[in-house]
Amino acid sequence: MSKQAWSNEPAQPGEMLAMPTAARQAAARPPRQWWEFGRALLYMSPALLLLLAFTYIPFLRSIWLSFFVTNPQGDTVRFNDVRYYTRILNLDGSGRTEYLRSILTTVYFSLLVVPLGIVFALALALLATLRVRAIAVFRTIFTSSIAISVASASVIWALIYSPNTRATQWLIDLLHLNANSLLQHPATALFAVAFMTTWTSLGFNFIVTLAGLQAIPHDIYESARIDGANNWALFRYITLPLLTPTLLFLILISTIQSFQAFTQFNVLIGNEGPANATDVFVFAIFTAFWKDNRYGFASAMSVVLFLILFVLTFIQYRLLDRRVHYQ
């Protein structure tokens, strides 16, 4: 976005000589420039102060705290070097890998949520392009889950998975599980949470995919059809390739979101799960932070999470830039 957006900007100081009157005047009168700066600063100050206070300073403080042992009030007690980081990443040679395993659990979780989400969204979006009169109603229904909070969805799915309602008993019988609920068996717990997560993100994934489908020019289909292409060929050689940027975008967004998932784990399970099967990294941070009050250690974990998400977000921005060039 940035290159285009900046094109109507005034010249930067270095380019001023090449600019006509207005810029030269500005250069001749520095006080006016400062006055303009002050006025702009005034307009930006509420947002600036709030974002400094609640985003930048806390972020820097997280990094600071991650190098210290803290007391239960959150004050730094003693410098700890990078020991928390080596502990998390098992670089200290202790062989305790529970945090690496927790990151791995998060990766598994994404590997379940992302493909499921894409497949369902694609199916729904293709259905939503059918030309029938009441299609708007169906589109609203397919979108509905974006209005449902993860907390509400978790409360509902907790009952779907509850042994008392017996709604998923057939699946437990089918799989011959030795557990009362899908959430209580190490082999199915993570999958159960992932399936529920797919449902909560269905509306969003659907709407993004539908927008991508609708952006494909219609005459491409018309001419391919005249050339004798059947429905499968249209989908395989036109829809899918032209939808690839949208799907890539969706894959990255879903991955980032699944790395940040917390609510459903806390409401549906509330602990590390059977045999730590659902101890995703964000939940492990919550445990260190909230249950154990180890603020320094939890901060180090949150910095590790930041780095993982930073890489993912960076890839996403690069991808978005490319997507703009396609069009």
Added chain:
Amino acid sequence: MSSLDTHAPPGMGQRPARIGALLQTVALYAVLSLVALLVLLPLLFALSLALQGPTLSPTLLPDFSRLDWSSFREVFREEPNLTRWIVNSFVVALAVTLGQLVTSALAAFALATMSFPAKVVFFFVFLGTLMIPWESTIIPNYLAITRLGWKDSYQGLIVPFLASGFGIFLLRQYFLTIPRDLYEAAVLDGCGPARYLWSILLPLSRPALATLAVYTFLNTWNQYYWPLLIVDSPEWRTTQIGITAFRSSEVTIYNLQMASTIIVMLPTLILLVLGQRQLVRGLTAGALKG
């Protein structure tokens, strides 16, 4: 499969084509309805449980001859705080929405319309907040809010969210589409920047403001992690914390639990039906934030 299936195949007679088209339409509606039913299944399940009365072993389908709607009334008596939770959520979501509109509009106006030194730096300071996930700020924020004595208070739930890099970015992009000549003409006519913002730019930017408002309201209403940390006493809970706490309370009465969940979902579901376009625009743009 894709978008062009309702055309009758060529070479068919007029009447069979019409019957064929009719059958195809019926089939399409059948498939769409079935899929819609599957998508809505969890919600229908919640409604079914809410209508079955205070039973400990609910069935999947309610007894349609005697649906018990009393749970929607009963839940307010059983959990007297429910009204308060709804009020809390409305106060917090409305205040955060209004606050973000104000702070974002002011900052976006400066970035999009004014010329001043180091503008790029400020732009990236705002944009940079999108790269910082809330997990990496929540511990110091929690400690700071606790130290301020803002636990169990509206300011603790509201103030940390009054500005957003996303809101500034969204409005800036929209403001840039409005010709700068308009600003220069207004200034020549003796209109100050504040008045230009209020009486010209904002009215012209209603679509973007609506998008930001709907998106922010929905997100704030659905917040879970932050209120979970900040709220200790039951009357300060927001709806999301309330319904999940309801769940873990000792007596689990399914019909009341589902009734409260459905009640709490209503405002955002109504928002979806009324403001679907804005919501969709906000969500697809907001996805940038990740």
